[in-house]
Amino acid sequence: MTVPQSVWTTGRRVGLVGIAIAGLLTAAGAGQTPQVPGASRLLVQDTALPPMDRGLRDQDSPRAARSRADAERLRGDGGDDGLPYVRGSIIVKFRPGTTAAGITAATRQVAGDTIDRSGWANFDIIDIPDAADPEAAAAALRERPDVEYAQPRYRNYAMSKPNDPLYPNQWNFPAIDMERAWDIQPGATSDIIVAVLDSGVAFRSGTFRYNSTFRFRLTPGGPFYPALGVVDVPFAAAPELGASGSTRFVAPYDFIWDDDAPVDLDSHGTHVTGTIGQLTNNGLGVAGMAYNVRIMPVKIIQAVWDEIFSSPNEGTDDVVARGIRYAADHGAKVINLSIGRSDGGPAPVVTDALRYAVGRGAFIAVASGNTRDDGNPANRLAQPAPDINGMVAVGAVGRTLDVAYYSTSGPFVELSAPGGDQRAGGTSAGILQQTLDLDLIETYERPVAQYGPPRADAFSFYYFQGTSMATPHVSGFAALLMQQGVTSPAAVEAAMKQFATDKGAPGPDELYGYGLINPRATLRGLGLAR
Amino acid sequence: MTYRLRLSVLAVIAIAAVAVPAAAQTRTARQPATSSRSVQIGGYAMVGQFRFASARSFDTILGTDSGPIAGGGATVGLPVGGLFVDIGAWQFAQSGERVLVLGSEVIPLGIPVEIRIVPVEISAGWRFRIRRLPKLIPYAAGGYTSFGYKETSTFAGTGEDVDERFGGYHLRGGVEFKITRWLGVAGEATWTTVPDAIGGGGVSKAFNEDNLGGTSFRARLTVGR
Numbered sequence: 001m002t003v004p005q006s007v008w009t010t011g012r013r014v015g016l017v018g019i020a021i022a023g024l025l026t027a028a029g030a031g032q033t034p035q036v037p038g039a040s041r042l043l044v045q046d047t048a049l050p051p052m053d054r055g056l057r058d059q060d061s062p063r064a065a066r067s068r069a070d071a072e073r074l075r076g077d078g079g080d081d082g083l084p085y086v087r088g089s090i091i092v093k094f095r096p097g098t099t100a101a102g103i104t105a106a107t108r109q110v111a112g113d114t115i116d117r118s119g120w121a122n123f124d125i126i127d128i129p130d131a132a133d134p135e136a137a138a139a140a141l142r143e144r145p146d147v148e149y150a151q152p153r154y155r156n157y158a159m160s161k162p163n164d165p166l167y168p169n170q171w172n173f174p175a176i177d178m179e180r181a182w183d184i185q186p187g188a189t190s191d192i193i194v195a196v197l198d199s200g201v202a203f204r205s206g207t208f209r210y211n212s213t214f215r216f217r218l219t220p221g222g223p224f225y226p227a228l229g230v231v232d233v234p235f236a237a238a239p240e241l242g243a244s245g246s247t248r249f250v251a252p253y254d255f256i257w258d259d260d261a262p263v264d265l266d267s268h269g270t271h272v273t274g275t276i277g278q279l280t281n282n283g284l285g286v287a288g289m290a291y292n293v294r295i296m297p298v299k300i301i302q303a304v305w306d307e308i309f310s311s312p313n314e315g316t317d318d319v320v321a322r323g324i325r326y327a328a329d330h331g332a333k334v335i336n337l338s339i340g341r342s343d344g345g346p347a348p349v350v351t352d353a354l355r356y357a358v359g360r361g362a363f364i365a366v367a368s369g370n371t372r373d374d375g376n377p378a379n380r381l382a383q384p385a386p387d388i389n390g391m392v393a394v395g396a397v398g399r400t401l402d403v404a405y406y407s408t409s410g411p412f413v414e415l416s417a418p419g420g421d422q423r424a425g426g427t428s429a430g431i432l433q434q435t436l437d438l439d440l441i442e443t444y445e446r447p448v449a450q451y452g453p454p455r456a457d458a459f460s461f462y463y464f465q466g467t468s469m470a471t472p473h474v475s476g477f478a479a480l481l482m483q484q485g486v487t488s489p490a491a492v493e494a495a496m497k498q499f500a501t502d503k504g505a506p507g508p509d510e511l512y513g514y515g516l517i518n519p520r521a522t523l524r525g526l527g528l529a530r
Numbered sequence: 531m532t533y534r535l536r537l538s539v540l541a542v543i544a545i546a547a548v549a550v551p552a553a554a555q556t557r558t559a560r561q562p563a564t565s566s567r568s569v570q571i572g573g574y575a576m577v578g579q580f581r582f583a584s585a586r587s588f589d590t591i592l593g594t595d596s597g598p599i600a601g602g603g604a605t606v607g608l609p610v611g612g613l614f615v616d617i618g619a620w621q622f623a624q625s626g627e628r629v630l631v632l633g634s635e636v637i638p639l640g641i642p643v644e645i646r647i648v649p650v651e652i653s654a655g656w657r658f659r660i661r662r663l664p665k666l667i668p669y670a671a672g673g674y675t676s677f678g679y680k681e682t683s684t685f686a687g688t689g690e691d692v693d694e695r696f697g698g699y700h701l702r703g704g705v706e707f708k709i710t711r712w713l714g715v716a717g718e719a720t721w722t723t724v725p726d727a728i729g730g731g732g733v734s735k736a737f738n739e740d741n742l743g744g745t746s747f748r749a750r751l752t753v754g755r
Contacts, residue, residue, distance in 0.1 A: 184641065184685050486630060486637050494632040525628040525639040528591045529681050529692050530731040 041257060041309065044232060045207035051236035052458035054437050084343030085152035088130045090138045091318045091349045093123040098146040106144055110137040118318070120325040122356075123349050125153070125318060135345065149348035153316035156341045156381065157301060170286055170432050171399050172418035176473065178289070181480065181520035187280060187291040188483035193250055194276050194293045194334040194475055195327035195362075197320070198269030200262040201297035202238040202436060202456065203249045208263070209233075210309040212453075223448045233305075235263045236457035238270050240278050240285040240434040241295065248277075251330040254299040255319045256311045262299030265306055265456060267436040269299070271464050272338045274433030275472035276479070285434055286461065289476020289519075290483075296332050298323045301339055304444060305454055315339070320381070321353035324364075328357035333482050336475040337366040338468035340379035342408075351384045358390035363482070363489040365474040367467035368395045369408030376408055379467075383412045390489025392496065395512060396420065396470035399429045401503070403511045407467055414513040415496055416503065417477075419470030420463065430463030438462065477519045484523055495522050570607030570614075572754025574716070576600065580622055580746040584728060584739035590636055591643060591733060592626035599746060603651070607755070612657035616671060622647040628683055631736040643683040647742070649722070650676045651700055667706040667714075675700045677724045677742050681732075698724030698743055706752060716750035 090110070094103060107115060112126040128137050134152035141150035173179070212228035242248030254262035264270045277295055278288030300323035301315040313319050320339070327335050335357055341347075354364055369379035382393035396407040396419025403409070404421040420430035437458040443451050478492050486492050499522040500515035508514050577600045582588045585595035603618020628641040655671025674697065681692040704718025722743035729740030 180685070180687065484639055491630070491632050491635060491637060495630050495637075498630075498632065522630075523639070524641060524683075524685055525630045525637075526736065527628050527643050527681055527683055527692075527732045528587050528626075528645060529679065529728040529734055530690060 040312070041211075041259075042209040043206055043261065044209045046205075048205040048207055048234045048236055048457055051202075051205075051239050052437070053239055054439075054458055054460040056461045084341060085134050085154045086314060086316055087132075087134060089125050089127050090134050090141070090150060090152055091123055091321075092126050092138075092141055092150045093148045093349065093352065095146050095148050102144075102146045106141055106147060109144070110140060112137075118322060120322040120329065121318065122325070122352070123149075123318065123321070149352070151317065151346065151348055152344060153314075153318055154341050154344040154347060154380070155302075156315045156317065156320050156339045171429075172420070172431050172473065173287060173289075175399070175401060175418055176517055177520040178287075181523055184520065184523045185480040185484050187288075188293050188479045190247070190292060190294050192290065192293045192334065192479045192482050193296050193330075193332050194290065194336060194479050195296040195298050195330075195332035196269060196273045196276065196336050196472075197298045197300045197323045197327060198264075198272055198336070198338055199266035199301040199303045200254065200256075200264035200269045200299040201241070201249070201252075201273045201295065202236065202264045202270040202459070203241065203244070203252060203295065203297050204261065204263065205234075205236045205244040205457070206261070206263075207232050207234050208261070210305075212308050213310060214308075216308070218444065225444055225448055225451050228308075228453055231453035233265075233453055234455055234457040236459075238274070238434055238436075238459055240459075241270070241273060242279065248294060250294045250296050252297040253323075253326055255323050255326070256299050256302050256306050256313050256315070258312060262297045263456060264299075264303075264436060265441065265454060266301070266303030267438055267441055267462070268303075268338070268464075268468065269297070269301070271431075271433045271435035271462065272336060272468060272472045273297070274435065275431060275469060276336060276476045278433060286432055288433075289473055290479035293334075293476075293479045296327060296330065298327055305441070308444075317347045317349050320347075321349045324350070324353040324357050328360040328362045332357075332362050334475050334478045335362050335364045336472050337364060337381060338466075338471045340367055340369060340381040342369055342371050342377040342379060344380065346383070347380050350381050351388075354381075354384060354388055354391055358388055358489045361487070361489065362390075363475075363478045363492045364388075364391040365471045365478065366391065366393055367471045368393045368410070368413045370406040370466050370468075371408045372403075373405050376410070378408060378410045378412060382408075383410075385412050385414055390493055392474060392493050393513070394419075394467060394471045394474045396465070396467045397503070397512070397516060398422075398465075399425045401516060403504070404465065404467075406465070407470075407511070409510040411510055413510055414493075414508075415474060415500055416512040416516045417470040417473035419467050420465030422463070422465050427463050430465040431469035432461055432463050434459050434461050435464075436460075474517060477517055477522075480519060480523060498522070568609055570605075570755050572605045572607070572752055573602065574605065574618070574750045574752040575602040576618065576620060576748050576750045578620075578746050578748030580744055582744040583723070583741040584734055584737070584744075586737045587728065587732070587734040587739045588645075590629055590631070590737070592624050592645065594624075596744075597622055597624050599748070605752070605754070607657070612659065612669070614655055614657055614669070614671075616653040616655065616673075617651070618653075619648060619650045629733065631733055641684050643681065646680040648678040648680075650678070651722075652676075653700070653702060655702065657706075665708040667708065669702075669704055669706065669716075669718075671702045673700060674698075675722055675724060675743075677722075677727060679727065679742060694727075696724050696727035696742060698722060698727070700743075704748075704750075706750070711755060712753060714750075714752040716752055718748050718750065720746045720748065722746070 138150040237244035280287040280291035385393035396404040398421025440455040497514040503512040581596035601620025653671040653673035700722040706716035724742035727742035728734040
């Protein structure tokens with residue numbers, strides 16, 4: 001694919017780096033720009049109509065599974081050569097005591113000109129020339145004695161493989177004996193805060209005004225989708241998560257848009273949140289693992305619509321690191337990371353943040369990745385798990401409780417949980433949760449003539465599969481354990497491992513780690529003789 | 531019925547069971563028990579303190595590695611010197627909570643667990659006669675223990691509670707002081723071993739402890755010669 005490497009408009013580099021920008025600004029888009037200045041959005045109405053519940057979508061035609069390549073397809077067809085990182089800047093952490101002269105020298109070494117320190121960051125962003133190779137620049141800085149680490153700003157993405165909703169049951173909870181686990185610990189309480197660092201969460205109502213300023217195409221040689229100009233997008237809280245404005249949601253923050261409204265324009269984050277804390281025993285919908293906890297929505301992944309609307313930030317490693325630190329600083333006891341990347345090098349900036357969060361008392365669950373049938377590269381964010389007591393990398397099993405075909409294996413995999421395997425078991429072998437209605441979100445999947453703004457106020461029940469879906473089982477499980485009195489992240493990890501049901505080769509292995517989580521046995525603990 | 535009440539009833543029954551035949555002999559038996567030429571039947575009630583050999587396991591679950599016991603039994607003196615046989619039973623019952631054992635860290639989970647132990651001890655021994663101190667009767671015995679162990683907890687599923695009986699052995703030594711011909715008190719120490727009874731699961735497995743036995747110090751109130 002040969003496409004422009006980057007595009008600048010109105011003084012800012014466009015976040016949608018990979019979109020094939022053919023016509024630049026449309027007249028409509030340019031004409032309406034003042035209503036949504038720059039790469040920002042505007043809350044035009046704090047309330048909205050009640051959410052639409054479109055039920056179980058079991059009559060839809062099958063959808064192609066979404067993969068990493070799909071997640072990056074816009075970039076692949078766009079102006080960034082499909083690179084796994086952002087050009088024009090790198091992440092650097094200087095050692096304590098580094099002088100201003102040393103920082104200046106380091107900056108000059110990579111032809112950098114500015115250093116930016118954002119909130120919830122203990123590292124800096126150095127701007128480098130767009131033509132420079134960020135990996136080479138980071139490598140050069142790592143050679144300096146005053147640099148603790150340096151790395152490109154790798155992009156992260158959601159680790160799910162959504163598929164069609166066809167069947168109305170959640171096999172995943174009985175598979176790990178949750179009914180009896182809930183007898184012991186019924187859903188934890190609001191004392192436990194679980195941060196969901198993802199594509200956002202459908203946690204509030206309102207109408208946001210966005211500006212779609214570019215036309216793009218999804219595939220090389222495919223049709224162009226037009227710029228939509230200024231559009232108002234309605235949002236609603238997912239009915240099965242909690243009411244908009246309720247105390248169910250705490251300290252929301254959006255690192256993609258730099259504001260406190262981490263609404264979901266994708267569906268991934270809302271689905272993941274459902275598995276953690278879907279309202280349960282309410283006679284509606286489906287269940288969640290720890291259904292009484294409070295949810296902290298933290299948006300660190302850029303969805304397609306965020307790209308189309310030119311969000312100021314992408315889901316790069318520095319954004320992920322800031323999100324992790326933010327969650328830890330705002331009382332999260334559990335952090336769910338159903339995200340990651342398999343491209344690029346290590347992510348010391350994220351590892352540093354992970355250690356920080358665990359040190360603040362937060363347990364972390366991270367997806368191992370969905371690449372086993374695609375070369376099996378590891379999720380770079382999950383790789384440090386064995387070295388951090390209080391963080392686990394989670395693989396996925398299907399309904400037969402065998403490892404899912406996509407679940408990335410490796411020595412870093414520590415536990416397994418249900419993530420679904422629709423190749424082995426069909427659509428209903430996915431994980432069922434309520435999330436945004438994809439028909440009304442993914443309008444870019446329609447023919448161009450039917451393309452239009454999304455709606456984020458309609459919901460359906462979908463079966464998704466992926467280690468993204470396995471990870472929230474572990475996060476919810478951690479919340480239950482914490483409620484039961486196991487408060488240290490390291491103890492939570494140790495307990496989960498101790499009671500995991502061994503799978504595969506005897507003892508820990510690279511497919512299942514220590515085995516399939518066993519919440520009921522763990523929560524019940526040990527008696528004297530049994 | 532409370533635990534203390536059950537213990538009291540058990541002790542009274544034990545005494546009553548042997549009191550009548552013992553009393554019936556009072557008119558005819560003249561020889562000290564240690565040199566009886568006839569079968570001598572007596573009974574006793576017992577209280578004491580049992581310290582478990584698997585101390586760490588019991589301490590983790592119950593918060594203590596020892597506890598009170600109470601019981602009773604019957605003693606039959608045989609017409610062979612100081613030989614006697616003894617059958618007795620006692621009970622230990624205490625509540626605690628289930629835990630997680632993570633390395634050196636123990637985390638209580640707040641899930642109640644009840645442990646009840648009812649051993650039946652069958653012993654044979656010898657009572658020694660001290661001519662200068664006829665009211666003091668040292669004795670030693672040993673025998674078989676059938677150790678009933680019951681562990682129940684909230685949220686237990688089928689097969690998750692324990693209600694089993696294990697075999698073991700014990701050795702005992704003590705001294706009885708005859709207050710009257712028909713009434714005495716005794717102090718004794720007992721060592722019991724019940725190997726391979728636990729250790730297959732629970733904290734006993736985590737701590738690699740498998741013996742349900744232990745040592746106990748007991749006081750007896752004896753009735754009969």
